[in-house]
Amino acid sequence: MEEKDIHVNIQTHQPAIKAAGVTRQGNNWHFETWPDMDVPHQATPLIGLANKVKLYQVTYDGPLLVHCSAGVGRTGTFIGLYSLMDVIQTRLRIDAFGYVEQMRQSRIMMVQTAAQFRFLHECLLEFYLSGDTVISAKDIASFSIHDNREKLVREYSLLAKFDKRLKKANEVLPEEADKSRFPSLLPVESKRPFIESQSNSQPNNFINACFTSSLTKKEAFIATQSPLPATVEDFWSLIYGWKCPLIVMLNPLNPKDESCCKYWTDSCPFEVGHMTLELTFQENKGFYVHRMFKISHIYEKRVMKVHRMHLKSWD
CATH class of the missing domain: 3.90.190.10 (Protein tyrosine phosphatase superfamily)
Structure with a gap:
């Protein structure tokens, strides 16, 4: 057993x-x-x-x-x-x-x-x-x-x-700081997914993201920041490379914050690095928006479909 x-x-x-x-x-x-x-x-x-x-x-x-x-x-x-x-x-x-x-x-x-x-x-x-x-599970209903x-x-x-293994702010490498919204919030190195990019605009494979497990599955989630304008290609490379079928977006777009960019398109196909992103489905579900994207790659035959659930009211 x-x-x-x-x-x-x-x-x-x-x-x-x-x-x-x-x-x-x-x-x-x-x-x-x-x-x-x-x-x-x-x-x-x-x-x-x-x-x-x-x-x-x-x-x-x-x-x-x-x-x-x-x-x-x-x-x-x-x-x-x-x-x-x-x-x-x-x-x-x-x-x-x-x-x-x-x-x-x-x-x-x-x-x-x-x-x-x-x-x-x-x-x-x-x-x-x-x-x-x-x-205990039997007590959760009465827990105050x-x-x-x-x-x-x-x-x-x-x-x-208890978390003694986060990098200190003064240990941040320049390329990591440039790709992080908050340089003091870096992923643990052993938990960070690597990305592969054939684009000259993204010479290193650092991304501010980390794997985390559920109680039943290892590496069940990838937790990451909303992309910066300079990391949009990295974001989609992560999704394509690790075959992520679903994105959950929990932050609204803030027009006053230039670092919080719109990393997708609602109309014509959107080229990012060696990938082409196309919106194929969109439906407003009330408190969230369900979108589906198709990702294709210049150098790979694989075409990928990705669903995204965007919560509109958590800020």
Whole structure:
């Protein structure tokens, strides 16, 4: 039996183990996106996994088996988090250094890198500050936004503290700043989609966009800014290159803001770089407008149809 659980990068298996005529049900959790000798991008999924495993572990007497490739770096970090989460809830002091040293008396190099040791502290800090943020599905109907306003504001304010991997404004490259409406809001490099352009007007493949996952699918979305006049070609290259079938536009066009340009045409075909864009369908649905475009490329035979839903009232 196999199912997705908690986050898209965690997979759950429930194998039936048979030995000596006895069948036992096992539970296996696989954290799929933790690179060797490194750390996950966020602490939240790993904390969620630890909490989920704890719910199962209390019903069993046997030891919890944890492994990675070598059984020291990622394994030691998870065991450290798993154990010290209980310490945070029951004691006034916590000694991550001491616990890692204790683990190393049994197995060398547990928590293998300085980055993993820092990440262990980040996880513990997030767990301590955030507390329990989960709302059960059966309670969502009775959840009061008004009564929980302070809790929600506190949770939101914590998000900025947990994101430690955004580029600083003073680290922005000139070509990135030129293509970004707000140079301080850059995509995480490992999450940024690359674009291919054969146009001399767009010599680099940077675009202010990033992949993000849903709870059930990796890279389910591409989040990006509304195109600048200088990045319209990049925008459509992204859509054509990554075969995006649907665009959701949430901002109105602001005639007072020259950077917020109209990146499509409502009449004749519109040429952008080596692509030709043509509006083939348009219908006003009241609070949004549904348009459909046809994109063709000079050097490729593939013709692509793209739907766009434009929300008119969110500003």
